[in-house]
Amino acid sequence: MTRDKIxxxxxxxxxxxxxxxxxxxxxxxxxxxAAEYLTExxxxxxxxxxxxxxxxADGKKMSTIVDMLIESRxxxxxxxxxxxEVRKYMGDFxxxxxxxxxxxxxxxSYLSYYMSEGMKSYSVVSILDLExxxxxxxxxxxxxxxxxxxxxxxxxxxxxxxxxxxxxxxFSNFALQISRMKH
Numbered sequence: 138m139t140r141d142k143i144x145x146x147x148x149x150x151x152x153x154x155x156x157x158x159x160x161x162x163x164x165x166x167x168x169x170x171a172a173e174y175l176t177e178x179x180x181x182x183x184x185x186x187x188x189x190x191x192x193x194a195d196g197k198k199m200s201t202i203v204d205m206l207i208e209s210r211x212x213x214x215x216x217x218x219x220x221x222e223v224r225k226y227m228g229d230f231x232x233x234x235x236x237x238x239x240x241x242x243x244x245x246s247y248l249s250y251y252m253s254e255g256m257k258s259y260s261v262v263s264i265l266d267l268e269x270x271x272x273x274x275x276x277x278x279x280x281x282x283x284x285x286x287x288x289x290x291x292x293x294x295x296x297x298x299x300x301x302x303x304x305x306x307x308f309s310n311f312a313l314q315i316s317r318m319k320h
Contacts, residue, residue, distance in 0.1 A: 154177040159294040231255030236291020
């Protein structure tokens, strides 16, 4: 097994434990599919290159929901596979930022915007999955409907299980949590 594979397995296990424990604490222990989805999303975003993986037509990394929304509107209707990818990423990014980095998002007064765009994006993914007969339209519909809960569950997880040092510089502290988990 390569080091990257071991690290991914360790990170996934770490997040799985935290997400499932948080869901249990919040009375959602039976929501295994969503817990697995959040675990995979957190595992993916634990790698720095995955947090800002989308680029615009000029190759510039998109780092805001507004940039992503503008890019998603440029997609020709026949390329709904790319639209789905962008919208799924927007939903994931909104969920990640509004959950794990809620204090940061609140300071910028973006929380309601992230919540709204996250719900809309997951709803679009659900519709596209349903139209194409692929993916998991039911899961994305649930993520859209219960976006506030899932975001709040990630915020709860951060507050309870990551420790108080997450409030200073959230981005470096998220990386610190990952590095602590490896040892």
